[in-house]
Amino acid sequence: MSEETMTIREMCDAYDVTPRTLRFYESKELLFPIREGQKRLFTKRDRARLKLILRGKRFGFSLEEIRQLLDLYDMGDQQATQLQRTYEVAQHRLKDMEEQRDELNEAIDDLREQLKWGEQFLADLANQKDAAQ
Amino acid sequence: MSEETMTIREMCDAYDVTPRTLRFYESKELLFPIREGQKRLFTKRDRARLKLILRGKRFGFSLEEIRQLLDLYDMGDQQATQLQRTYEVAQHRLKDMEEQRDELNEAIDDLREQLKWGEQFLADLANQKDAAQ
DNA sequence: ATACAGCTTGACGTTAACGTAAGTAAGACG
DNA sequence: CGTCTTACTTACGTTAACGTCAAGCTGTAT
Structure with missing residues (x-):
């Protein structure tokens, strides 16, 4: 303690x-x-x-990326170059993340479509069943 | 051919x-x-x-999930139960994806904040340098 | 003294979805 | 017949980020 x-x-x-x-x-x-x-x-x-x-x-x-960033952070005796580098890496990561999110959103939309389709199909099936009785 | x-x-x-x-x-x-x-x-x-x-x-x-879905798809001789099950699995996946997207969006916002901070810091640093000359 | 709690260092195991290399067969082409 | 192309099987390798023993030390409460 x-x-x-x-x-x-x-x-x-x-x-x-x-x-x-x-x-x-x-x-x-x-x-x-x-x-x-x-x-x-x-x-x-x-x-x-x-x-x-x-x-x-x-x-x-990744942990490896983090390690490098931490090293820069430590080393960088307020050396703008290092910070600039850190900044760039982070910005690149941001771009990756945004792309990933966009892909994910597309996939979500696609899946929603599929689900609507499936819903319709299930509904039709139920109707058929009802009608058959 | x-x-x-x-x-x-x-x-x-x-x-x-x-x-x-x-x-x-x-x-x-x-x-x-x-x-x-x-x-x-x-x-x-x-x-x-x-x-x-x-x-x-x-x-x-995952491939394993896909296999199971394909199996259901095959087996399901139009058996609504199976399709219903498929539907539910897909819906669950959708929820997961939406959660993942939300987390990603949060992370993106956070990272944007950090970058703004870094930008400011770099700007200040540049000013200091200028002033020193 | 003894049991127990909490820490330590190895070191192998796990998971997914393939990559990659080695060695072989079989058909086509010249 | 020799060689190329295409394909095959078998099986170990890869990556990340830890999990999960195993075996041993140390300090403390009973």
């Missing part, structure tokens, strides 16, 4: 992830918890990074 | 899939090409099924 660091369980509870996930992120160099003997202690920095990781996932970035 | 059946290559060209894909679908019992010696010959039925498979994929059904 020290103010600065959190155990793995506290992290799990706070961010709704599994221990495996946190260890996995560490192995992929997304997080860098310090050690107290055996145990991992997650710092404020780790928490900030985890938040960004989870946000990145929501945006559909 | 017989009117009724197509070779694997003709199928691939016609539907823009690889041979591997067609063999894979056969192994998963989605298609049932007949054999002429070694070779596969795809019938009209196979072509109809393939179309449905590809459409199903667009809708985000």
